Amino acid sequence: MRRRFAIPLIAAALAGLWGAGLAFLHWQGNSSLLDRLEAPFIDLRFVIQGPRPAPEGITILAIDDETVQQVGAYPLPRTRMAQLVSNVGRMRPKAIALDILFVDPGPTEGDLALAKALGGTRSVLAAAGLFERGAKLASASVGTAPGDLPTVQRLLLPIETLARASALGVVNISTDPSGVPRHIPLLIRSGAQIIPSFPLRTVSVAIGQDPVLSGDKLAIGNVATGTEGGYALALRFYGPAGTIRTVSASQVLSGQADGDAFRDRIVVIGATVTGGGDAFPTPFDPVLPGVEVLATAVAHLMQGDGLVRGGRVRLVDGSVAILLPVLFVFLLAWHRGIWGFAVITVVTIAWIGLTFVAFTRGIWLSATLPLLAALPPAMIFGAAELWLDRLRADRLSLQSRTLRRFQPPSLTKRLAEDPAFLMKPVRQKAAVIFIDLSGFTGLSELLPLDETREMLRGFHALVDQEAVHHRGIVASFMGDGAMILFGLPDSSPEDACHAVGACVGLCLRTEEWMTRLPDGIASRIGFKIGAHFGEIIASRLGGDSHQHITAIGDTVNVASRLMEVAAAHDADVALSDELHRAAGDACSVFESGLLEGTFPTAIRGRSGSIPVWLWRRDRRLSHMRSGSGVRHRSPS
Template identity: 65%
Template sequence: MWHRRHAPTLAAAVIACLWGLGLALAHWEGHLSGLERMEAPLADLRFLIQGPRPPPSTIAIIAIDDRTVREAGSYPLSRTAMARLVSKLARMKPKVIALDILFVDSGPPDADLALASALREAPTVLAAAGLFERDARRGQAPEQGTLDEIPAAQSLLLPIEALASTSAIGVVNIATDPSGVPRSIPLLLRANSRLLPSFPLRTASVAAGSNPAIAQDGVTLGDVSTRTDEGFNLPLRFYGPSGTIRTISASEILNDEVDESAIRHNIIIVGATVAGGGDAFPTPFDPLLPGVEVLATATAHLIEGDGLVRDRRTRLADGVMAVTLPVLLVLLLAWHRSLWGFAMIAAAAAAWIAVTVIGFTHGLWLSASLPLAAAMPPAVLFGAAQLWLDRVRAERLRQQSQTLRSFQPPSLARRLAKDPGFLSTPVRQEAAVVFVDLSGFTGLSEILPLDDTREMLRQFHTLVDREAVQREGVVASFMGDGAMILFGLPDPGSMDACHAVEFCVHLCSRMEEWIATLPDPIASRIGFKIGAHHGVIIASRLGGDSHQHITAIGDTVNVASRLMEVAAFHEADVALSDDLYQVAGSASSIFETGVLDGVVATSIRGRANPISIWLWRRRPVLEKRRAP
């Protein structure tokens, strides 16, 4: 009688035990990729509950940021600039300088030699990268603890020999989950018959002055031991959002603005944080954490021993709970199917969650999803799926936002992100307006192939955009072979007119240099003209409900556009209004680099009253006519 009464309960308990045991074994062998997807948002939640942590003070990031790129004038930085940066860092006596930059292609020989010489001035580590084939590691899992567990790359991207011979080499590959969040760093990587250490492991070992002792489930550097997960992966324990680890702009080093004490005896990791550089990852604390900070985080774990512990012992604890909790659930339901019974079930689940949260704050990564998936599949799967879908949706919205921002100048994109209603109501304000147009391009486009025509326009647009951004200008629109640039958006400033005249002069110089690089049959038939004016504009959004763009209208805009005709008629490079000249003040002295004529009263087509203008040329008219 007792057996018949309790047989269903026993059978359910056995089935629950076998279900939990199956999940536990799959988790032990690393086969539960679906469960890892559930674990990722729960791990992120525990990061947020724990909150940011203070990073070690012995590690600093030298960031190749927007300021550095703006001052250098190019990205990536030239080998010469990198040599200067490394040399200046070396003189401050750091423990190691690790460069999270791939030098896989040769540069100018003298620049490569300069960088190689700078690398020899201090202990240095250079980045390499492994290239993996999609699905290359699918199939039967290797026996745990063997070298077969180590990720195998199809090929390697290594520094050029001239640089590789000066430094230690480390691989910068990062393991991410399906949503792109970096979860771990493979400490070792195989490629053919070679076995390479990771970039953080190489950096930490050079800084410690000793080779790492690698065991089946961990690595030891000096007296610091760090446990690793399967495949010799080092789990990441983020310190906080971008900039939590001490970050110094490379421009401050190049400009000698940093005290030597900030570098001396520290681990220095050099990498790019420039906006739009692409080397960034979403994390629980920050949607875009620079890759160099991810590598610095892993390096800190190896030096300080403060990373997450997720190894065979924690997986065993997960498995024991995955077997115990479903059996306990069955027994509780069989004992008392009431509010108290469900409350006890919820309390058991909550207790395990509390254990995982407390363990996480102490650096122990116990699985929150495995025991719950074994015990309460419907509830846990639904909750984890909702969190996972939110992450996917947020990632998609971030990508869409980035794509849409590429259709607006950076300064306007930033303003629209902060104030979506910007210029929904038109605004009257002072601004400098500059128009530039290619002369002769229409005729050329009739005879040039379409690809060549597009490439010329691309080069022209790139040149105009670069010069405008450097002087806080906004390219309001590219109109085929012309462009309208505004100085005063998104906010007017006292230097708008100064920036406008500087833009005109520098653009003329860059345009002539560019035209000189074109084939003679094209260069001889093409030119440019620039018109510039200062006054009141109406800045607003124009367009329909489905598409809008930000632009400026008004008499000031019309005059600036017509001044291009005046420049062309007088064979001048720039025709600018006396209003702009006067507001620019001392900045107008930049025109002394060429020939400035004025002031001249000039009629403007379509306008009743003449205006006073200045005409500027980089060279006299006769000299320009004689120029080949």
């Protein structure tokens, strides 16, 4: 019993430790495997949820194919960029943010014109950070200190002329191994400086307030946005390209743009031209322009509708990752059948469903972490338990096969179906046969023990085979004898017929068996059979540690005494007239010998007498049992 409970407890503890280890890696943000496995789940959640309406306060001014065709050059000349910024500035936007790197000087006239245009409105220019190869731009670690911010090796800054006229923001985007944008690092360290990201600086300039950092949140004005470790903003895409309102720059350059598309809005200018290279795959679009990725981050900071995946969310992930494998182990320990696996399946589907529901409310629960924590231990424990069950089943099968050798097959089956069988004695009609080897006791004193055992083994085997063949059971082997019952576990009208057939079969098989014995042994032994039919009391006898099924009553005693009658008259079988009459026409099986009767015979230990039939083998007829007549001899 202790072992039965100890194994699941140990397995549950190990499963909990496995989940705790994965939860710790998840908390620290150091498991690329978890990120890789989580990516398709998060993309699937985006697809199932479908596109969402984008906020109205942002407009993308796209330098698209139409614009390039109109201007006749790409990148656009600085003078045309200055014209574009000036035209938008006159429409009174909240801020203009240019997702374009101006790291190289252009014609002086164009640079000055663009600087003047930028100085005439609230504007933000793009800078870019160069990181070490393989560096992570967004840390998932909870509680990251400012010193743990992503650090650039070098910054690509706009030329001095333009940088003096505008605010700066870093446009770097953190992608997963498949290239899908997942985070925007809102703060980046460069030497002793901490530089805001392009979206963060844009929103700050637009509302005229600096951001306030608090724990894993960042607030600008009245809007607080949840962030991950290192102040990384998780992206929550609105839809395919164009979901955020997009206007072609060609309309602004030609004076055909609607002023309402820019008034009191944040305007993000960027390239969407075909072949420009600034595009990313997303769940909604294989080529979402980079300017729309940045505009999405701007919208999150304006609306506070980004994905929440901070410390509390990761704490929930980690707790489930520890509890779920423990639960699965206990479920398998409780029930390894269809119900146990069904409950595990339901719990798994429920957790995945919960992650989808939470995602529709902007909460990024990990679908991968709890399943990766729970399924391997459950599969290992389940496989181990099934293997142990198989070993136990094999052992029980071996034990069952062994035990069946101590009880007849029909009784074994009945006891398996009804363990209380014959706990209460049962009276019923049955045929009883006793067979015994004569002369064996004296012979066993002369033979070695091994030879004696082999003789008995062969004799018992033929008795058992004949009993089973005629639908009887060997109730007990008694040294060189046996008692056979016909009527257990259930009585039948054919019991007497089967008993008569068994008497003849036993005579013929025993005679054949003796012919194979050495002459010195065969000449010293014989056999005798007594058979009777009547009421018996079938029950279990024995103590609490050992019981056996047997029959008692006058019918049993008479059958046993009839062996003495057979021996006294030099007959092979002595059977009662009661059995003869109950068998009826079945007595035709005696055709292979001589049937004599009936004799009124006294039974030792019993008052009165009973009519008895005697049967002897006739060796002259043994080879033509079919078609021979039965020879009866009446007593004189």
